[in-house]
Amino acid sequence: MRLAYRAESIRAVEAPALAAGEPLMERAAYAVASAAVAEARRRGLALVGARALVLVGGGNNGGDGLFAAAYLARRGLLVTAALLRERVHPEGLAAARRAGVRLLPTTTPPPPPPPAPTPDRAAGRADAEASSGHSAESAESADSAQGVDSADRGESADRADRAELAPVLAAAEAAEIWVDAIAGIGLTGGLRGVSGEVARALNERRERSAVAPLVVAVDLPSGLEADGGAVPGEVLRADITVTMIGLKPALLLPPAAAEAGDVQVVDLGLAEAVAARPAVVRRLLDADVADLWPVPGPADHKYTRGVLGLVAGSDAYPGAAVLSSSGALRTGCGMVRYLGPAGAARMVLARHPEVVTAPGRVQAMVMGSGIAAGEPVPEAAAQAIADPGVALVVDAGGLDWLPADPTALARRRVVLTPHAGELARLLDGRGEPVERAAIEADPGRWAQRAAELTGAVVLLKGPVTVVAGPEGAWYSQADGTGWLATAGSGDVLAGIVGALLAGSDGPPAVLAAAGALVHGRAGVLAAHGAPITASDVAASVPEAIRGILAH
Ligand SMILES: NC(=O)C1=CN([C@@H]2O[C@H](COP(=O)(O)OP(=O)(O)OC[C@H]3O[C@@H](n4cnc5c(N)ncnc54)[C@H](O)[C@@H]3O)[C@@H](O)[C@H]2O)[C@@H](O)CC1
Numbered sequence: 001m002r003l004a005y006r007a008e009s010i011r012a013v014e015a016p017a018l019a020a021g022e023p024l025m026e027r028a029a030y031a032v033a034s035a036a037v038a039e040a041r042r043r044g045l046a047l048v049g050a051r052a053l054v055l056v057g058g059g060n061n062g063g064d065g066l067f068a069a070a071y072l073a074r075r076g077l078l079v080t081a082a083l084l085r086e087r088v089h090p091e092g093l094a095a096a097r098r099a100g101v102r103l104l105p106t107t108t109p110p111p112p113p114p115p116a117p118t119p120d121r122a123a124g125r126a127d128a129e130a131s132s133g134h135s136a137e138s139a140e141s142a143d144s145a146q147g148v149d150s151a152d153r154g155e156s157a158d159r160a161d162r163a164e165l166a167p168v169l170a171a172a173e174a175a176e177i178w179v180d181a182i183a184g185i186g187l188t189g190g191l192r193g194v195s196g197e198v199a200r201a202l203n204e205r206r207e208r209s210a211v212a213p214l215v216v217a218v219d220l221p222s223g224l225e226a227d228g229g230a231v232p233g234e235v236l237r238a239d240i241t242v243t244m245i246g247l248k249p250a251l252l253l254p255p256a257a258a259e260a261g262d263v264q265v266v267d268l269g270l271a272e273a274v275a276a277r278p279a280v281v282r283r284l285l286d287a288d289v290a291d292l293w294p295v296p297g298p299a300d301h302k303y304t305r306g307v308l309g310l311v312a313g314s315d316a317y318p319g320a321a322v323l324s325s326s327g328a329l330r331t332g333c334g335m336v337r338y339l340g341p342a343g344a345a346r347m348v349l350a351r352h353p354e355v356v357t358a359p360g361r362v363q364a365m366v367m368g369s370g371i372a373a374g375e376p377v378p379e380a381a382a383q384a385i386a387d388p389g390v391a392l393v394v395d396a397g398g399l400d401w402l403p404a405d406p407t408a409l410a411r412r413r414v415v416l417t418p419h420a421g422e423l424a425r426l427l428d429g430r431g432e433p434v435e436r437a438a439i440e441a442d443p444g445r446w447a448q449r450a451a452e453l454t455g456a457v458v459l460l461k462g463p464v465t466v467v468a469g470p471e472g473a474w475y476s477q478a479d480g481t482g483w484l485a486t487a488g489s490g491d492v493l494a495g496i497v498g499a500l501l502a503g504s505d506g507p508p509a510v511l512a513a514a515g516a517l518v519h520g521r522a523g524v525l526a527a528h529g530a531p532i533t534a535s536d537v538a539a540s541v542p543e544a545i546r547g548i549l550a551h
């Protein structure tokens with residue numbers, strides 16, 4: 001399982017280690033430099049004489065970058081550090097200078113310095129002064145007064161004219177490697193001022209360049225906020241992100257995670273400490289799904305394996321009945337009872353003679369796939385909603401049938417499987433109008449909100465599937481392929497999740513995430529890089545499960 005921790009957890013883990021004098025920044029910087037070197041070698045780049053540009057912000061992320069710059073310079077690279085703040089990490093700056101890193105200040109001179117420095121800050125100031133050609137102290141006092149420096153307040157945005165940025169852009173143009181150490185977990189709000197300008201210009205440059213540079217982000221691609229999946233503004237897109245201590249939510253949640261490239265976690269020796277903290281985002285791996293999979297034993301029979309009811313498909317969309325049946329049967333519960341309209345039932349039986357159409361006891365019920373919004377609730381679905389012993393998977397038109405009171409579903413095993421448009425409708429119906437585009441811009445947030453408002457687990461379908469539970473943690477599964485975006489794919493998913501809920505007593509959020517993984521994997525196996533139908537996805541479910549259980 002991959003686990004992500006909030007920034008406050010990372011800081012809580014870091015603090016005692018720093019107080020004990022552990023050289024965390026040295027370790028972080030070494031890891032960043034090593035990752036850059038390894039990837040550069042993999043790309044066939046000769047290291048000695050290669051050019052690297054390190055973008056340095058004013059916090060400890062910038063400190064990591066400056067120490068990494070020093071490591072890279074000692075490996076024989078020609079390293080430039082662009083100092084995007086008037087005040088940067090003093091020890092990092094000193095290390096970079098000692099290693100022969102070229103220092104490139106970017107900010108305009110501040111107003112004249114106030115008198116006499118305090119002795120304990122003298123060393124850091126001397127470094128900054130020597131590099132930038134002007135005093136760091138006035139910037140520092142602005143920092144301490146405001147908690148942010150001038151660029152954070154947006155003032156630099158006005159001053160960041162092209163002339164100031166031109167040397168940075170020229171260095172970027174010449175460099176084969178960019179190390180992004182502008183900001184990490186300390187960033188709130190989008191990148192502003194010089195940093196935002198630089199990120200925008202470099203993203204543009206990268207798009208245009210024939211040979212794209214290798215971009216290595218320190219901790220997070222700068223511009224992302226660690227704790228959520230939204231992209232709050234310009235983000236410097238990375239090929240590799242070397243993240244410290246543990247994953248951050250932004251590195252697993254969509255759409256932010258797509259900015260990070262390959263993510264490497266460097267625990268800095270704090271793996272145990274961080275594992276004791278609550279993880280707010282989880283991503284299941286094959287081994288996790290194998291562990292929870294309901295594999296039948298010698299004493300099992302069809303009823304112990306679980307019976308799934310289906311109220312899916314309609315005269316308008318009969319195929320959904322077949323597809324959710326296919327998904328459920330291939331996932332392997334003891335029996336599927338189809339309880340929808342007669343026309344669709346005939347289609348289901350023609351395709352799957354093993355499906356039972358007689359009513360009877362079920363452990364779980366899938367309802368709503370292939371049923372339009374606004375349709376009245378069928379009797380079989382109403383009974384399942386009223387029966388606390390039945391787990392529910394509620395899809396498409398079925399989302400309208402949920403009770404308005406979120407406590408009605410408390411302690412029930414209920415999974416909703418909307419796409420963004422359906423989630424917008426659901427939220428609107430509960431007094432929170434939100435555009436589909438806003439949901440797509442921050443799926444984790446809105447899935448979570450819907451979970452709070454309904455009392456159910458919400459599996460929000462998309463390129464990355466997010467599962468939110470009312471208790472406030474997410475699963476994020478990115479196992480699929482764009483080929484899965486095809487009609488009926490969601491009906492198959494509902495069947496898979498329903499079969500898992502029928503066949504296992506496990507918590508619904510983790511079973512929903514496992515269903516998303518199996519569905520995604522089946523899509524990949526079916527597609528093999530070519531178009532697929534939803535039927536193909538269902539047909540590949542056993543192969544996906546076989547691969548997972550072979551773990
Ligand atoms: N404390 C330590 O020794 C360690 C710190 N670590 C690093 O330190 C980082 C956290 O350091 P900080 O708490 O100093 O914070 P950051 O360095 O992540 O962010 C603060 C800096 O970001 C920039 N910034 C903030 N808001 C901005 C905005 N809206 N627009 C533009 N720029 C903005 C400013 O330069 C500010 O100084 C981690 O992400 C990690 O990289 C790790 O190396 C582990 C060890």
Ligand SMILES: [K+]
Nearest residue numbers: 180183220222
């Ligand atoms: K960064």
